[in-house]
Amino acid sequence: MQALLVVNPKATTTSERGRDVLVRALSTEVDLTVRYTRRRGHAVALAREAAEQGIDLVVALGGDGTVNETVNGLMTAAPPTVDPAQPPAARLPALAVVPGGSTNVFARALGLPKGWAEGTSMILEGLRLGRYRTIGLGLADDRYFTFCAGFGLDAEVIRRVEGARRRGRVSTPGLYMRSILNRYFLASDRRHPAMTLERPGEEDVTELATAIIQNTAPWTYLGDRPVNPNPDASFDLGLDVLALGRLRVPTTALTMAQFITRDAGPHGKHVLRLHDLAEFTLVSERPQAFQLDGDYLGEREKVRFTAVTDALRVIC
Template sequence: MILNPNSTTQSSELLREILPPLFAIEQLSLFVRFTHHPAHAEEMVSGLTREDYDLIILLGGDGTVNEAINGLLGSADTENPDPETLPKLAVIPTGSANVLVRALGFSADPVEAVHVLSRLIEKDISRTICLGTWNDRWFGVNAGFGLDADVLAQVDRVREKGFAATPFRYLMVAVRAVGRARRNPPTINVRASSREGEEFALDEVPVLLASNTNPWTFLGPLPVGLNTENSFEEGLSLFGVTDISGLGGLIGVLHLFGVDSQRVLNKVSTARTIDFDHASTVELSCPTPHRFQADGESEGKLTKVKLRSVPDAVEVYAPRSARAPHERSLRETLRDFIRVF
């Protein structure tokens, strides 16, 4: 078990609630280590195989999960290891967003999540999921240039000042980032291909996100629903907005939060949004450096990134239930916006 003591909700009181359900699992013996600096989890798990440990339990947020994935799988430029030779992964969410573990079907509440996880471990219920790569690194949920990366960089600045990264602060930062992007939109060039041989190309897109599952969220109850066909069993999905000016552009951006999933405003928004599913390779480029993010971690400013989908990359303990369709009414979205506030 790897614990990140700097996770948003982690405390000694929480550990006293989390550990007993795990200790109650017969034949489970835990070796516990704490992370002490960035990339420490990646260093801990680097080179481990299932002969060393059957399971790695991560008690932390999305950053800790991303580090563990990159440590286990190594450089994405090399041959991908067989998932059956690697320790299985399990996650107990104690971060601020907990995007991946929630996308896998767990509650964001760590106490609720650990009770479900303990039953899955007892019954050995796991699944193998796809992962994405960017250049020589791995990601589990999403990656992209522009708007989302700008939001995460601003949230990092807020956290450096000692404020918690709450859904409300994410929302406020996102609103300001959309305003800046509408005044000075980035230009992202996209080239993608699917395993079936389909091609996709578009230049000067102001908003474009690549996701590995659907839906995912960093705004509490508000799901970020981009491509309804996407899941951890498919390739990467791309979602973009070709023009973010005016009312149509605003509606296109609001698709990120599940607005108009019923396509009531379809006549206004269709011309502004684009999507491409089951992508195996994606190349993103910008004429000038723009911020890039992967799994909620700001990776600095880049001009070119190559993304790739890797099927059956890692085995995780997670419910095997089918993914629920992403259907939301405008009333439900407005209700959850109010809940975030």
């Protein structure tokens, strides 16, 4: 089996020595090539090139951003001598993920351990046993995502956190909580919701202030605590949405608490929850912050979301 290991050398929880151990371990099971990312977006090009060369397996070592880029490279590739009528999972290389970031939501949603060493052991066992699962992905306009997207407040929070990390701050639950409070009170237009959710054959839902889209659960983690706006979201189904109307202080505080404490997810008159959607569009009267898989992508006024079934085979 030929495999490519895509390594983010800035992955926060690995070292050069650890990466060497990983390479030696993987090399006992596959014919391994190692490539290091040099810039943002590089993993997209590396994964796409590998798929188009007929590689059997692509392994991503890094956080959720590295995984997202790798997935987008695979999903936009045109592998040689493969029937294009087959679903992507049948014609693309398999994917394996070695958790190397600070949160690793995608890897943990697959049931992989938090640490890269334990995750590597599980992947090696999966390779020996031929153990994998087929998952669906989300598609936002022309970019794929593995576990979540956000339009509005949560993307504003990620924008602020990314700025803090560029200034040398460490990503911690405390940093996220402070960023939530800052963006809620200073950045969001809480009293004038500008979003509309459109679905084929359904009445539009208007006056929404922010939206979270999930392809699996949980949405994210605060340390070891899962955060679950849409606990029924699954890699095996369509997309789930949680959207909020006017962001009044009491109701927003209650909803945030329910993210963590309520197994069935948030509820209330101001909460819109939709399950297992094949497609929908979010439109805003003014630009909104936008994120995919925890990566801030700028501002948008309109995003079309689609569920992509049978997208990838993942070793786990």
